[in-house]
Amino acid sequence: MTFFYKKAKQLIYYDEPVIRPPAEADSLILQATIGCTHNRCTFCITYKQKKYRIREFSEIKAEIDWVSQRAQGIRKVFLGDGDALAMPTDELIRLLAYLREKLPLLKKIAVYASPGNFVSKSVQDLVRLKNAGLTLAYVGFESGDDDTLQHIKKGFSSDQMATLMEKPNEAGLKLSATVILGLAGPAHMKRVAENTARLIDRVQPRFASALTLMLPFGEDSYKKHWPVDWRMPQPAETLTELRYLVNAITADKIIFRANHASNYLPIEGTFQKGKARMLVQIDSALAGQHALRPEFLRGL
Ligand code: SF4
Structure with a gap:
């Protein structure tokens, strides 16, 4: 469905659904692209109804013109949809x-990216984008566990993602990596969390975020990609996975957040100095000393 944010004659085009990371709550959101180039991850329904396309520069230009005449003080822009970094480098530079x-x-100009975007971009492309004003790319790793990555059809192994992330790291483009708790169910959470920590340690993104699996349209279509004993983790089990993850990350100076609306317990801190505090918070929640976010208040 398509909506226009309309005031008198003005248009900012929003092809719903439009999502953004929690840290971009106060950013101007513009859809540079629509949909996701991959669009195959089994847990992700966000862009299933959208066919990927790059929006015409003239359309976005009109929106920027309109905004600039009314809100000169804007300091942050977030470019959607699912992987606006897929845009050809020169087109994205023109927009920046x-x-x-x-x-x-x-x-600050941030963008969603998928690992595949870094296949076609060279280090030099990323340097040019950074020099043109791109400050941060949010990349969905989802997991560092190869078995999980295969089941969710991410399209890349942990090693492939780590190798691809050498490009933005070399270019000096800041990364924010996202992983999702609960993907593999409760049976293998320790292995999954430790493999995910290993990927985060290897990439050393500036930011890392953990979301929690939500399947708003039911479990059936997700479950069919897993062995029959897969089940949705209970809230305490996702906290246990979070604990394994936080405990296993050894890299330093990563700003870690698990404060997304999908999470049962919002925590954040900077590794390694904030690790002990985050573990204490998780332990007290597991011991029942903190109320968890109720199901009806969780969201994507
Ligand atoms: S790459 Fe990201 S946006 Fe695209 S289908 Fe996977 S999770 Fe969804």
């Missing part, structure tokens, strides 16, 4: 340049 020209106080 126009944003910076029209919004002179802009400090």
Whole structure:
């Protein structure tokens, strides 16, 4: 379904659903692309109804013009949809340049990215994008466990993702990696969490976030990709997986957040100095000393 954010004649085009990371709550959101180039992850329904396309520059330009005439103070822009980094480098640079020209106080331009976007981008491309104003790419790893990655049809192994992330790291482009608790069910959570920690340690993104699996349209279509004994983890089990993950991360200076609306217990901290505090928070929640977010308040 398509909506327009409309005031008088104005249009910011929003092809719903539009999602953004929690840290982009105060950003201007623009859809540079629609949908996701991969669109095959078994847990992800966000873009299933959308056919991937790059929006015409003239359309986005009109939106930037409109915004710039009314809100010059904008400091943060987030470019959607699922992997706007898939745009050809020169087109994205043109968009970044126009944003910076029209919004002179802009400090941050972030984008969603999928691992596949880094296959076609060279280090030099990423340096050019960074120099043009791209400050952060949110990349969905989902897991560092190869068995899980296969079941969810991510399209890349843990090793392949780690190798691809050497490009943005070399280019100096900041990364925010996202993983999802509960994907493999409760049976293998220790192995999954430790493999995921290993991937985070290897990539050392500036930020890492853990979300919790939600299947708003039921479990059936997700479950069929797993052995028959797969089941949705209980809240305490996802906390246990979170504990394994936090405990196993050894890299330093990563800002870690598990404060997404899908999480039962919002925590955040910086590795390694905040690790002990985060573990204490999880342990007290597991001991029943903290109320968990009720199911009806969870969201994607
Ligand atoms: S790459 Fe991201 S947006 Fe695309 S299907 Fe997978 S989880 Fe969804």
